[in-house]
Amino acid sequence: MLNVIIFTIFQAVLSTLAAALIGLASAYFAAKKDFAGRRFLLSFSAVPLCLPSLIVALGYVSFFGMNGRLNQFLMTLLNSERPPLTFLYSAAGIIIAQGFYNYPLVMKIVSESWEHLTQDQEEAARLLGAGEFKIFYSITLIRLVPALVSACLPIFLFCFFSFTMILIFAGVGYSTLEVELFKIVRGTLNFKDGFLIAGTETFIALFIIFLYSKLEKKTSSLKGISFDTDKLKRTRIQGKKEHFLFGALILIITIFFIAPLAGIAINAFTSRASKSLSLNTILFLFKSQRFVNSIGWTFLTAGCTAVLCSITGFLYGSFLRLYDKNQKRTILQVIPLGPMAISSIMTGFFIKLIIQQGNWFTLTIAQTILMWPVAFRQIYAALQKIPQPVIDASLLLSRGKFDTLTRVMLPSIKHAVVSGALCCFAMSAGDSTLPLVLSIPDFDTLALYTYRLAGRYRFNEACAAGLILAVLCAVVFSLSRKKGDKNVF
Template identity: 40%
Template sequence: MFYKIDKFKNKLFAAGRKFTVPAAGLIFFAVILSFLIPLFLSFVPLFSSHFDFSHFTGAVIYDKSSVFQRIFRIALFTIVQALISAFLGTVIGLAAAYFCAKKNFRGRKFLLSLSGVPLCIPAIIIALAFIVFFGNNGVVNSVLKTIFKTDEPVLKFLFTMTGVIVVHSFYNFPIAMRTVSQVWENLNEDEENAAALLGANKFRIFKTVTFPALLNSISASFLLIFLFCFFSFIIILLFGGLGITTLEVELYKSARASLNMNLAAKISLIEIIVSGFAIVLYAHVQKKLEGKNQKLKQKNKRTNLNGKLEKFFFSFMFITIFLFLIAPLFSVFLRSTHNVNYTDFFNKYFEFKAWKKVLSSSVFLYSLWTTIKIGVCTSFVTLTASLFFAYITVFSKPKKITAIIPYLPLAVSSVMLGFGWTLLRPNGSVAVLILAQSALAWPFAWTQIQIPLLRIPKNIFNAALIFSANKQDAFFRCIIPLCKRGVISAFGFVFAISAGDASLPIILNIPRFENLSLLLYDYASSYRFAESAAVAVILAVITGFVFFLQDRGGDKDE
């Protein structure tokens, strides 16, 4: 009897799998079309005046030369700040990668866990953290005002180009730290030892042996950080009104405020040219990096910190990271307990009035439910699309076009894609938001699945095909279980990206829509920093579980 039940269950699951793969294929192609159609539409206003509604808004009409000069100036600023931010972020990441790869010290795992910050902690929380910590009335300036007995803020760098670069650099340096440290700790030390025996000093060894071996990982990190800084939107928007603007912000203003779709299309074209060039380089470097990583099998032993110079350098690096990343993030919680009626520290803080206001608000409860609902739906759609792409990759001969597909969304920003959707549907919807988020997030999910997928030996694939009824059966019974950790991690990453996304909801202009990121932005824009900080803490807690998933997976791998 039990045998018959098991046989019936197996038949039922087998029948289900026959429909699962085609259904997953439909979802995958829906996600791809949700990327390609809006992208194509974003360039249509270049060739048609049908989409230009600027005359309805009374927006200032510039002559062609003025428009060119203005856009050129903004494009130059965007590229320059992204290049400088990427350079500084890579340098900081390289320094941190050295200690994580080569040295044992307390807090090493915590430092490595920061690698999830750029993807898991929303940019709007980072922007708020720096305002709360370094702003005119922030923690640092409050202390400095007391010391120097002045009413004017002592530090005024935050709302300048310097401030934007500092925020971008420290927000994104963990990308370089993680990427470079993974390669550095597995480098073959024979060449370094041979160079040392020949009399080369440490700097010469690093310059001639180590640095060339790390160059691909450094280049990949630099290009990825450049793209993130180039497409920065919410940070600039929150710092806006101070003469600082980028192509992303101008695209949003043109598409939503002045309704100058022709100008928005021109900005989109500039962005796609710059980002496309960066993506071609990134794909080339990443391919070389993957080839070299497969040859790196050993893990070198880490040593303790030794020497005054090394200890000083480590202390300086750790204090800098603490001051410009960890302390600002902690200050968000501190600000959420702020009480303006007192001046001394223990009365000024640890008052939870803002929390009571937020938690008792019906808007907050609606925003929380919407955030979770959209996050789960986006994660499901994205994960399904990524697993179907994994199925194609495993059971068909990979072609060049297949290898390029996951890189394409990296060349397009959420604002650009949202602009395309507004031309298709002026007032967005929840379904459009889920599709748009999935179209941009699925490469990140695919990356998490690809890591364990590449580790599966070919003989396992062959055995799975031999002992399974068909390809679908082999994929569900063998491949997915072996990639289980990557699948869970992918779900968590996409959920965090979706929950922290304020850019797409802002530009899609969905009627009667509110999520935690939008609520945080609304509070911060109206200078209600205690309430915005409380929402930021809740949002960070919701998305922060990805750290646990990533580190747990990393520890098991080790």
């Protein structure tokens, strides 16, 4: 048990550090330099939010796997019968996959913060003879700590609760708390060990969230953190050293991020029989009744989850806006952070204790419990923008609070409600863990169907189904962002 806890924390910490290092380097060029493809680089920030980890895992298998495209190329080049690259099915593979999957989140948050940092302290240090590297680690990096902390907390929790990537990439002797809990739910049914693992996971996650809240308060008051309404003026990449570093960064991102994602599309349009580009794999899927049914179940469960999450988020956000408008009741503000300390496996574990046999509605309720804070954050941010005099006047002139909710607050934030619902739809559609844990008979979502194909080593079909799932999630997520940009006030 102790070894499992150590490895769980170990892989989460190293994965987060890998994401932070690549993300910080990318943020430097995105914030301070002007170059062709800058917008394309920043667009990667949507990947961790709209692409399920299962799809990324498939991409790594299709590119770095034993029979992946890179190994096939190297075997031909080196005239070898054995694949030269075997790192994927090890701790290194887990850390690399999770690190590169999440680095765009660090890049996005840190680059936006970096763009608005004033340059007074840096310029003063240059006048006093400080070198650029010393200025960076002694001034700039310290001022970027709040942004780094905000980006790294969700990444750490994602890696800590990671299941799909661990299940696919972990070699012999490697396991995490999530995987062990899954084995109990699906196999031994040793509830004593199940409660112990679930309690350990929750305690560690809550402790990390507690540390985050303390660190956020401390770093937000650091001297030197100041923001200006004007953005930092970007310059062209100059000098051999900068060009070399930029080229090395782009090469690394291309190999470990772009190529695996591209590998999914290539495999999806490759015939397993002829190994040539073809639509046969896609057409074969649509001839399968099970695949067609999985699309229907996906829209049903994701749609219901999206509606329930938006309703819950709106009701709780409205409650806070009316009864805690000054945000002084800490416990009420902390409640939406609770689901961050609960994993999908843990939720499924407790549901199976209560209900022996789950169904699609059980899945919807479970996903709502985990995902409603996502809708809440968007809805509450919009509610905060409604001027207090408008709410006060509504409460005074209307027949009751229900009138204020339905005739003033809801119409004012309808775009945020739709945005939150669409985001939860994309998250629900991409979730393969909860459907797998609940073991619903004669039931497949698109994500679960993709996982089953990968488990049977039918990687071309899995990549084709994964590509369809990725396109669905990406379209819905992009719609959510467009809706979220519209504000009444």
